[in-house]
Amino acid sequence: MTEEAKRAATIGVVTISDRASIGLYEDQSGPAIIAYLSRVLTSPFHIVRRIIPDGFDSVRDALIGLADDEHCDLILTTGGTGPAPRDLTPEATLAAAPRVLPGFGELMRQESLKQVPTAILSRQIAAHRGACLIINLPGKPASIETCLNAVFPATPYCLDLIGAARLETDPLILKSFRPKQ
Numbered sequence: 001m002t003e004e005a006k007r008a009a010t011i012g013v014v015t016i017s018d019r020a021s022i023g024l025y026e027d028q029s030g031p032a033i034i035a036y037l038s039r040v041l042t043s044p045f046h047i048v049r050r051i052i053p054d055g056f057d058s059v060r061d062a063l064i065g066l067a068d069d070e071h072c073d074l075i076l077t078t079g080g081t082g083p084a085p086r087d088l089t090p091e092a093t094l095a096a097a098p099r100v101l102p103g104f105g106e107l108m109r110q111e112s113l114k115q116v117p118t119a120i121l122s123r124q125i126a127a128h129r130g131a132c133l134i135i136n137l138p139g140k141p142a143s144i145e146t147c148l149n150a151v152f153p154a155t156p157y158c159l160d161l162i163g164a165a166r167l168e169t170d171p172l173i174l175k176s177f178r179p180k181q
């Protein structure tokens with residue numbers, strides 16, 4: 001077994017919201033991500049948490065810090081993916097992680113569209129910075145499960161391919177797919 005396969009994954013959970021970051025409303029999306037991971041993952045992991053305002057520099061710097069200093073294998077962001085002027089999460093993600101995986105954004109929007117027509121407004125992307133995969137989720141708490149259910153079957157294999165920690169899921173809850181064992 002490789003060292004990557006044996007070690008606990010480090011997962012960054014980043015809430016990006018002007019108002020949640022100053023306590024004007026309670027962040028529900030970050031906790032929804034953590035609850036999802038706790039339900040689905042059977043392999044060991046620990047969470048590094050951030051709640052930050054919208055903006056290009058704030059988000060880019062947080063993502064780079066989580067990837068390079070905290071050695072995150074996976075970062076899940078929530079919020080700031082829409083078309084409003086301060087929604088800059090996709091641009092900041094691209095600045096931190098130039099190698100985009102377009103299928104993630106496409107599939108999350110497709111699944112979200114089955115629930116709300118405004119799903120097309122999310123510019124969410126996924127991209128990797130070396131051995132760290134970053135996935136953007138919309139800000140709405142209800143979008144978390146829909147989007148993660150869409151992309152999580154392929155996420156553990158993606159982490160294998162970029163040299164990140166190995167993730168295992170509970171097959172009764174969510175089957176992850178690895179073409180080669």
Ligand SMILES: Nc1ncnc2c1ncn2[C@@H]1O[C@H](COP(=O)(O)OP(=O)(O)OP(=O)(O)O)[C@@H](O)[C@H]1O
Pocket residue numbers: 015016017018019020025026027028029030054078079080082139140141
């Ligand atoms: N992290 C979150 N926790 C709980 N509710 C959220 C969160 N993010 C967004 N929402 C809800 O979704 C609505 C629309 O989300 P949107 O991304 O437009 O947030 P926003 O209003 O632009 O946030 P902000 O102004 O704080 O950046 C919010 O008004 C809020 O009700």
Ligand SMILES: Nc1nc2c(c(=O)[nH]1)N[C@H]1C(S)=C(S)[C@@H](COP(=O)(O)O)O[C@H]1N2
Pocket residue numbers: 078079080081082083087111112113115116118119120121122123137138139140142143144146147
């Ligand atoms: N599954 C799902 N996707 C969704 C939504 C939702 O309620 N559920 N809201 C949409 C809306 S209204 C917007 S504006 C965009 C961007 O949201 P964000 O700026 O909070 O990231 O996500 C979209 N994607």
